Amino acid sequence: MNEWLMVLLGTALVNNVVLVKFLGLCPFMGVSRKIDSALGMSLATTFVLVLTSALTWVLEHELLAPLGLGYLRILGFILVIAATVQFVELVMKKNTPELHQVLGLYLPLITTNCAVLGIALLNAQEGAGFVPSVLYAFGSGVGFTIALILFAGLRERLALARVPAAFSGAPIGFITAGLLALAFMGFAGLTNH
Amino acid sequence: MNLFVSSPHAHGARPVGQVMLLVMLALLPATLAGFWHFGWPAIYLWLVTVISCAFTETLCVRLTGRKAGPALADGSAVLTGWLLALSLPPWAPWWAGVIGGAFAMVVCKHAFGGLGQNLFNPAMAARVMLLISFPVEMTQWLAPVPLGSAEAPSALGALAITFGAIPDGMTSASLLDHVRNEATQGITLSTSLTGVYDPLELSVGVRAGSMGETTALLLAGGGIFLLFMRVIGVRIPAAFLLGIALPAALAHFLAPERYLPPMAHLLAGGVMLGAFFIATDYVTSPSTPLGQWVFGLGCGLLTWIIRTWGAYPEGVAFAVLLMNAATPLIDHYTRPRIFGRTRSGRSLPPAAPKGN
Amino acid sequence: MGAPDTPLFVRLSRLLKRWGAHPEGHKYPAAGTEITAIPLPALLTLPLSQHVGAPARPVVAVGQRVLRGQLLAEAAATISAPIHAPTSGTVTGIAEVPVPHPSGLSGMAILLAPDGLDEAVEFHGADPFTLEPAEIARRVAAAGVVGLGGAAFPAAVKLSQGQRTPISTLIINGGECEPYLSCDDRLMRERAPAVVDGARIIRHTVGAGRVLIGVETNKPEAIAALREAAAGLEGIRVVPVPSRYPMGSAQQLISWLTGLEVPAEGRSADIGMLVHNVGTAVAIHRAIRFGEPFTKRVVTVTGGALRTPRNLEVCLGTPAAALVEFCGGLVDTPARLVIGGPMMGIAVNTLDLPIIKGTGGVLALSAAETGARREEGPCIRCTSCVGACPIGLLPLEMAARIRGGDLGASVDLGLKDCIGCGTCAFVCPSKIPLVQYFNHAKGELAARERSKLKQDAIRELAEARSARMEREAREKAEAAARRKAERERAKAEAAAKAAAAAAAAEKSASEENTA
Amino acid sequence: MLGAILSLSLLGVSLGLVLGLAARKFRVESGGIEAELQALMPGSNCGQCGYPGCAGAAAALARGEAAVTCCPPGGKALAETLAARLGVSLDASAVAEELPRIAGVQEEICIGCTKCFKVCPTDAVLGAAKQIHVVIREACTGCAKCENTCPTGAIMLTPVPVTLQTWVWPRPAATPSPESVLAGAGAGA
Structure with a gap:
């Protein structure tokens, strides 16, 4: 129990997928203009993360490993992730059109979200069990959510700030992200106890 | 005479410059005590940091094509430098002050558009940046060597420290460092605290630490002065102190051998400075009353968590930065109730008049 | 504080939520001077729009001689108010003149040259307690009484509103929380019996049970005078309220006195409350008891740049310059001239503006009083404005969004609940003109609403036109088709005839042949 | 080698099959954005946008060819509505605040x-x-x-002349020369 909590804490805060591992920067910069869409995006990503990590675990352990096809991991994972995202999009379009309208442009981004592939590959590399893999993915999703929503709030305020033209737009976004990463350094070591 | 002048036609507020002056006034006693405790190197470091901030502020304002005079006159740059100096090890090398000050002004303030636009407290962001980049220099604490005492360096000798290096054998650990080190060696608190922890000593500053960490009593006094002058509100400092004292008290009650007593948490490190002077920074703290409680509690709680379980012995700066990051979100979700409306924003129902 | 029957928890919560501001009073020396009438000016300018609602419609002709109290312009709609002649004289014109308005634009006004005789029409007073409530409301409407607390909302509308919704409490607003102004203060001190009588008339009209007269504690003489006048009268209570801006705002006063909040999208009548200003009470008293229309009001003339500040009773339409002159003129070039109070009044650049029904003050403020004119600084998010806002809004956030052009977001933050009291701008250390941001946004939104309505109307017109064009085209085509068909039929008939004729000819020929 | 080809093909085919079925099962009629946009337009077919009438402009907008600011009679209000509907950002100050x-x-x-x-x-x-x-x-x-x-x-x-009824408070002038050299109006692209 305690161990699982540490995995969660570790992936969500200490080794935050965006701010410490620098994975998934594309949606982090792209879908952080409004708190609401950031929330939708991060929830969708968390969902996809958990789903794909479970699927890729099955793929890895039931297909690739027994057949000795480890070298096809990246290709196979991409295939599964892309199909899953597509599927999620279809379902979302049908059942929650409002959310789809907000995320419509960005959902396909999850396909190429390196956080999703990265987490799946990391799990495979470490040979983690099924439950830890899913937990790890879930923690990463939570970390992604925290980072994205915090950042969206900051950017909503940035939009109202009188940022000098030289910094306005992406530059100040990256500076803010850097400072946010600086703040997250404070969580270092939390899971060592 | 000008047309299109909007009401009101009278103003009753303290101008921004005056607010900053009052804050500096409140910081003065603790700073002077710090100077006395740590002598000339501390004074030099303070000067270097403040000058660095003022200089980079001037530079930035000039770059944006404005006159530097009014921007400097509001005192915010000097105050940032001052707060940064107070949070550095008192005998830190000169370049720490210069780099920190420049980072605070250029990256944390003017890149965002100057006064009022920044998202993170510049002093704390600079402090954290220095700590991460120069961990050795930023953790060289020393026990107080009051001005006039035998070990205190002379005004001239101090130059060699600020612009050179600290002589060997002078450094010592702050209380939090000490506890952290002992704890990693498996020594219980009651042993490690013997002869080290004395609330009275901590409150008057006879302890290793940064200038703004040691004289807790004077800092709290300055904070209360600001409260009294209505420069700051009571919510953030109160919530900050509660946020650290409550979990600390609970943990200490459950496992006194593992967790520091709440008094030690309150008096050691930068809690007083943080609660009264850093977290209360207008620009980077929430604007809603409820949000200010949340913010303060979050600062306190995070400080305690980082101190207790984190890799860094002191967590005030990190906690403040993290809560700064959460400020827009807190504001977004804690909007005050509007008169005549429910919290969710719907109009109150017409109430049937009471019979009379 | 002697707020009656306010629940304890409401009183306790007030300790935590300290909205409002405490501007310097500046009530004296004007508040210490008796109300004085001033001589008639050479020309009275009576704008047709002195109230909230539709401008009045003139019923006099240029050149016509009118008597004091004679109707000059009638109410043009349900929410409108008539205008009467303040004295006898000749109507010299109905024209566009500068009116007290922040834009400095002109509006239509009736110009009346007094003849100095001050002949009056006959007034018919009555005992209000023998009159039907509807009749009282009618008479108040006919007398042109409007709310004198600043908004100038036709008073009778509120009275008849009271007949539709049960009113439990009548609140007479003697807050006068605006600094500098003391016209209500003097009115309460000198004409307390009229205030109380007016309150009784309104109570009778709306059938309210009790009357609370709320007066800020900085007017002890007014409180004493009112208490004396109300002594022995059942259900009328004078309640001191703390001196705090904007305590004189109806919602804030109701909330302070009763602990009830007016619904944001409702009216005070929705919670059984009715609020009238003390000046309005006096005007209603005069309109009913003596049948006098509303043509005179008390105006505070004061400010650091004025020689002898005082309270004057003036005819509506008197130029502000005449008041200032009567007070000894200016001692200094004023930094700002204000019509109304310093918190919500409007800055003007001339004194050649008429006193209208809602004018409570004429201020000539010195530079020291307005605060050295400094440019707007950046917002440092000090949240002074958040604490000061009596409505619980976030002025800094609203202004930031309006500055960024996002009016919709400012509405989400509660722009429409803003009462424009100016407390936020008063306490702003960066002197950000918050009120102007909000007024700009409100005006802009109203303008968009208007343009949207216009566009909807235009769309309908355009659709009607295209439908008509289509119909015309169709009809034309049909007509053409019909004509064509006709032509063809005619042609066919002709052909058939010709063929028949030919056949007949042939036949006859062949017959001939066979014959 | 064969295993790799086979397994990947199998995976691809089965995933494709699932997606294909899902696309049928969760089919959504694509909304008539063009009609929606056209309903927002003034409908006077004045042609100031340069497209054949409001329907043409709506079509161009839906294809992303026309700018949301293309309709002068609609003014700022319409531009904002269109921008919100189409999910594009609109620099409010860019809309020429032309007097009607x-x-x-x-x-x-x-x-x-x-x-x-x-x-x-x-x-x-x-x-x-x-x-x-x-x-x-x-x-x-x-x-x-x-x-x-x-x-x-x-x-x-x-x-159109400004009257007392239509006059609007001007927006307060921004701080004089606020970062006028380096500054842009807003940030966060």
Whole structure:
């Protein structure tokens, strides 16, 4: 129990997928203009993360490993992730059109979200069990959510700030992200106890 | 005479410059005590940091094509430098002050558009940046060597420290460092605290630490002065102190051998400075009353968590930065109730008049 | 504080939520001077729009001689108010003149040259307690009484509103929380019996049970005078309220006195409350008891740049310059001239503006009083404005969004609940003109609403036109088709005839042949 | 090698099958964004946008060819609505805050030719042959079609006068020269 909590804490805060591992920067910069869409995006990503990590675990352990096809991991994972995202999009379009309208442009981004592939590959590399893999993915999703929503709030305020033209737009976004990463350094070591 | 002048036609507020002056006034006693405790190197470091901030502020304002005079006159740059100096090890090398000050002004303030636009407290962001980049220099604490005492360096000798290096054998650990080190060696608190922890000593500053960490009593006094002058509100400092004292008290009650007593948490490190002077920074703290409680509690709680379980012995700066990051979100979700409306924003129902 | 029957928890919560501001009073020396009438000016300018609602419609002709109290312009709609002649004289014109308005634009006004005789029409007073409530409301409407607390909302509308919704409490607003102004203060001190009588008339009209007269504690003489006048009268209570801006705002006063909040999208009548200003009470008293229309009001003339500040009773339409002159003129070039109070009044650049029904003050403020004119600084998010806002809004956030052009977001933050009291701008250390941001946004939104309505109307017109064009085209085509068909039929008939004729000819020929 | 090819093909085919089925099962009729946009437009078909009528403009908008600011009669309000609907960001200050203009007839030179009211898309011009024409202010969109057809220049567009009722407080001037050299109005692209 305690161990699982540490995995969660570790992936969500200490080794935050965006701010410490620098994975998934594309949606982090792209879908952080409004708190609401950031929330939708991060929830969708968390969902996809958990789903794909479970699927890729099955793929890895039931297909690739027994057949000795480890070298096809990246290709196979991409295939599964892309199909899953597509599927999620279809379902979302049908059942929650409002959310789809907000995320419509960005959902396909999850396909190429390196956080999703990265987490799946990391799990495979470490040979983690099924439950830890899913937990790890879930923690990463939570970390992604925290980072994205915090950042969206900051950017909503940035939009109202009188940022000098030289910094306005992406530059100040990256500076803010850097400072946010600086703040997250404070969580270092939390899971060592 | 000008047309299109909007009401009101009278103003009753303290101008921004005056607010900053009052804050500096409140910081003065603790700073002077710090100077006395740590002598000339501390004074030099303070000067270097403040000058660095003022200089980079001037530079930035000039770059944006404005006159530097009014921007400097509001005192915010000097105050940032001052707060940064107070949070550095008192005998830190000169370049720490210069780099920190420049980072605070250029990256944390003017890149965002100057006064009022920044998202993170510049002093704390600079402090954290220095700590991460120069961990050795930023953790060289020393026990107080009051001005006039035998070990205190002379005004001239101090130059060699600020612009050179600290002589060997002078450094010592702050209380939090000490506890952290002992704890990693498996020594219980009651042993490690013997002869080290004395609330009275901590409150008057006879302890290793940064200038703004040691004289807790004077800092709290300055904070209360600001409260009294209505420069700051009571919510953030109160919530900050509660946020650290409550979990600390609970943990200490459950496992006194593992967790520091709440008094030690309150008096050691930068809690007083943080609660009264850093977290209360207008620009980077929430604007809603409820949000200010949340913010303060979050600062306190995070400080305690980082101190207790984190890799860094002191967590005030990190906690403040993290809560700064959460400020827009807190504001977004804690909007005050509007008169005549429910919290969710719907109009109150017409109430049937009471019979009379 | 002697707020009656306010629940304890409401009183306790007030300790935590300290909205409002405490501007310097500046009530004296004007508040210490008796109300004085001033001589008639050479020309009275009576704008047709002195109230909230539709401008009045003139019923006099240029050149016509009118008597004091004679109707000059009638109410043009349900929410409108008539205008009467303040004295006898000749109507010299109905024209566009500068009116007290922040834009400095002109509006239509009736110009009346007094003849100095001050002949009056006959007034018919009555005992209000023998009159039907509807009749009282009618008479108040006919007398042109409007709310004198600043908004100038036709008073009778509120009275008849009271007949539709049960009113439990009548609140007479003697807050006068605006600094500098003391016209209500003097009115309460000198004409307390009229205030109380007016309150009784309104109570009778709306059938309210009790009357609370709320007066800020900085007017002890007014409180004493009112208490004396109300002594022995059942259900009328004078309640001191703390001196705090904007305590004189109806919602804030109701909330302070009763602990009830007016619904944001409702009216005070929705919670059984009715609020009238003390000046309005006096005007209603005069309109009913003596049948006098509303043509005179008390105006505070004061400010650091004025020689002898005082309270004057003036005819509506008197130029502000005449008041200032009567007070000894200016001692200094004023930094700002204000019509109304310093918190919500409007800055003007001339004194050649008429006193209208809602004018409570004429201020000539010195530079020291307005605060050295400094440019707007950046917002440092000090949240002074958040604490000061009596409505619980976030002025800094609203202004930031309006500055960024996002009016919709400012509405989400509660722009429409803003009462424009100016407390936020008063306490702003960066002197950000918050009120102007909000007024700009409100005006802009109203303008968009208007343009949207216009566009909807235009769309309908355009659709009607295209439908008509289509119909015309169709009809034309049909007509053409019909004509064509006709032509063809005619042609066919002709052909058939010709063929028949030919056949007949042939036949006859062949017959001939066979014959 | 064969295993790799087989397994990947199998995976691809089965995933494709699932997706194909899902696409059928969760099919959604694509919304008529064009019709939605057209409903937002003024509908006067004045042609100031450069497209054939409001329907043409709506189609162009839906294809992303036209700018949301293309409709002068719609003004800022319409631009904002369109931007919100299409999910594009609109720099509010970029919309030229042009004073609304409407047509007016100069009676002295009007010859009553009826050309103007024949072209008016909203029937805002009234009149008959050989009679002086009148413009109904409430119905005029300021499209200038009449101005262009009038043979004598009698019908002209003039700015709508600001009255006490329509006057709006100007937005406070921004802080004088706030970062005027380096500054942009807003950030966060």
